[in-house]
Amino acid sequence: MPPAYYHPPPDPTNPAFNLEAYMAATIGGVDYSNEACAAMKAGRFEESIALHQKALEHKLRFHPEASIQAAISYNGMGEAMLRAGKLQEADEAFHKALPVREGDGPVLDAAVTRDNIGQLREAQGRFAEAREIRIRGSGQQMVCGYYYCPNSRTFAQRELKACGACQSVFYCSKECQKQDWTKRHKPLCQARQAEGQSSNQGAGQ
Numbered sequence: 001m002p003p004a005y006y007h008p009p010p011d012p013t014n015p016a017f018n019l020e021a022y023m024a025a026t027i028g029g030v031d032y033s034n035e036a037c038a039a040m041k042a043g044r045f046e047e048s049i050a051l052h053q054k055a056l057e058h059k060l061r062f063h064p065e066a067s068i069q070a071a072i073s074y075n076g077m078g079e080a081m082l083r084a085g086k087l088q089e090a091d092e093a094f095h096k097a098l099p100v101r102e103g104d105g106p107v108l109d110a111a112v113t114r115d116n117i118g119q120l121r122e123a124q125g126r127f128a129e130a131r132e133i134r135i136r137g138s139g140q141q142m143v144c145g146y147y148y149c150p151n152s153r154t155f156a157q158r159e160l161k162a163c164g165a166c167q168s169v170f171y172c173s174k175e176c177q178k179q180d181w182t183k184r185h186k187p188l189c190q191a192r193q194a195e196g197q198s199s200n201q202g203a204g205q
């Protein structure tokens with residue numbers, strides 16, 4: 001039987017169950033998660049990381065680390081870490097979320113985490129791996145590479161258009177490609193091209 005990552009609430013009829021503690025942990029988890037998302041939207045990444053960590057502490061009182069509940073926090077934390085430039089930590093957080101989300105979560109959540117890892121690999125200059133992790137969902141389980149894409153749904157690879165230069169990131173529309181180019185992808189994609197040119201020149205000398 002595959003592992004069930006959705007961790008159900010505890011049995012309230014169990015005499016050892018502390019309803020008050022469970023409610024406090026649940027409410028704390030939700031409140032800190034909401035605050036973490038607000039901080040992320042405002043561009044306060046360090047604060048967002050700390051708030052996600054607090055949300056996670058609350059969730060882990062009643063849910064295992066490999067649960068859908070914890071995976072939401074690990075993914076959100078990774079997104080904030082990525083934008084704060086903490087690449088190694090983001091890598092660890094995303095890889096705690098990914099097996100859970102690919103194993104038992106909604107396909108959209110798994111696709112979002114794969115695209116986050118794609119963004120991380122771009123930031124590390126590892127473009128082939130960025131492409132590889134994204135097209136793992138080529139069937140019908142990819143998201144648009146523009147993080148703020150208005151279409152929060154999954155696509156098949158053939159429905160998306162790859163960046164012509166690096167072929168590592170995929171978009172649902174020209175507008176999304178343009179937005180992501182301006183806001184995120186341009187310096188990464190250009191650094192990749194510059195690197196390719198210099199190594200070619202080196203080889204020719």
Ligand SMILES: [Zn+2]
Nearest residue numbers: 144149172176
């Ligand atoms: Zn899009």
Ligand SMILES: [Zn+2]
Nearest residue numbers: 163165166189
């Ligand atoms: Zn590119």
